[in-house]
Amino acid sequence: MRFIAVSVILCAGFFWPTFSHPRGEWTKLTLTQHWPQTFCSVEKTCTTNISFWTLHGLWPNSGMMCNTSWHFNASLIKDLIPEMKKYWPDLIEPSSSEFWKYEWTKHGTCAARAESLNSQHKYFSKALELYHKYNLTNVLKDNRIVPSEQYYTLDDVETAITSFYNVKTKIQCVHPGKGGQVQVLGQIEICVDRDFQLIDCEKSTEEIWSNDIPAVAISGQSELSVCDHSMPIYYPPVPSRS
Numbered sequence: 001m002r003f004i005a006v007s008v009i010l011c012a013g014f015f016w017p018t019f020s021h022p023r024g025e026w027t028k029l030t031l032t033q034h035w036p037q038t039f040c041s042v043e044k045t046c047t048t049n050i051s052f053w054t055l056h057g058l059w060p061n062s063g064m065m066c067n068t069s070w071h072f073n074a075s076l077i078k079d080l081i082p083e084m085k086k087y088w089p090d091l092i093e094p095s096s097s098e099f100w101k102y103e104w105t106k107h108g109t110c111a112a113r114a115e116s117l118n119s120q121h122k123y124f125s126k127a128l129e130l131y132h133k134y135n136l137t138n139v140l141k142d143n144r145i146v147p148s149e150q151y152y153t154l155d156d157v158e159t160a161i162t163s164f165y166n167v168k169t170k171i172q173c174v175h176p177g178k179g180g181q182v183q184v185l186g187q188i189e190i191c192v193d194r195d196f197q198l199i200d201c202e203k204s205t206e207e208i209w210s211n212d213i214p215a216v217a218i219s220g221q222s223e224l225s226v227c228d229h230s231m232p233i234y235y236p237p238v239p240s241r242s
């Protein structure tokens with residue numbers, strides 16, 4: 001019985017990916033959200049009063065800039081723009097569409113190899129849909145992880161996230177903040193498979209290296225890395241207006 005079960009799992013694991021899609025196609029998407037306060041504390045050219053996690057991108061695990069002649073065209077996603085401005089803002093240049101154009105060219109054109117995402121409208125609307133569905137701001141809040149001057153442990157944050165999503169996510173911090181005493185919660189990655197179901201985000205070397213390097217350079221978040229257990233975590237609140 002156990003032998004049969006193992007065989008079935010192995011066969012599924014070995015054959016399913018090769019049969020169901022061609023070589024080079026992605027098998028996983030990473031939905032990346034960042035905390036605007038942390039972003040702007042690193043990127044000194046912005047200030048923000050946004051008090052929820054915003055979208056950074058939706059990244060397939062295979063390929064970058066898959067079709068540079070497929071130009072971003074905002075008029076194709078006109079109906080999504082108001083929502084994108086709110087939930088997927090360019091924190092540095094709020095009135096610009098450069099951030100979306102960059103994400104489309106680098107990641108969207110690769111995600112578009114799958115029929116489910118083979119247009120700009122499908123790609124951006126799927127990102128927004130997943131963002132709403134896996135409401136990170138709310139998941140943290142429901143587990144009493146809220147922006148505050150009090151610190152959390154990585155265990156607190158991991159427990160909150162895992163208890164809801166039931167998969168491994170990637171929790172990233174800016175190291176170190178506040179004079180070396182704490183790490184600052186910055187970005188969280190949630191992964192889905194080709195059917196948009198949650199799966200573990202593995203922290204393989206390959207994936208760490210295929211990380212969003214140019215976006216990191218643009219966004220000034222080069223200090224971001226996986227949070228560690230050795231320091232408390234600061235989840236910076238929105239400064240109250242004076």
Ligand SMILES: *[C@@H]1O[C@H](CO)[C@@H](O)[C@H](O)[C@H]1NC(C)=O
Pocket residue numbers: 049241
């Ligand atoms: C946040 O900032 C924007 C732009 O400066 C302003 O219009 C808005 O009222 C502010 N929101 C809050 C909640 O302070």
Ligand SMILES: *[C@@H]1O[C@H](CO)[C@@H](O)[C@H](O)[C@H]1NC(C)=O
Pocket residue numbers: 067069070071
């Ligand atoms: C790249 O995108 C252009 C514009 O949408 C399209 O005409 C072309 O077929 C695409 N090329 C590939 C290799 O998919």
Ligand SMILES: *[C@@H]1O[C@H](CO)[C@@H](O)[C@H](O)[C@H]1NC(C)=O
Pocket residue numbers: 071073075076
């Ligand atoms: C953008 O898409 C619209 C609608 O399909 C089209 O009319 C327009 O020519 C496109 N613009 C560019 C620059 O390709």
Ligand SMILES: *[C@@H]1O[C@H](CO)[C@@H](O)[C@H](O)[C@H]1NC(C)=O
Pocket residue numbers: 087131132133135137138
């Ligand atoms: C997340 O949930 C909160 C509380 O239910 C809601 O106010 C917020 O609009 C939701 N965010 C998104 C992106 O759906």
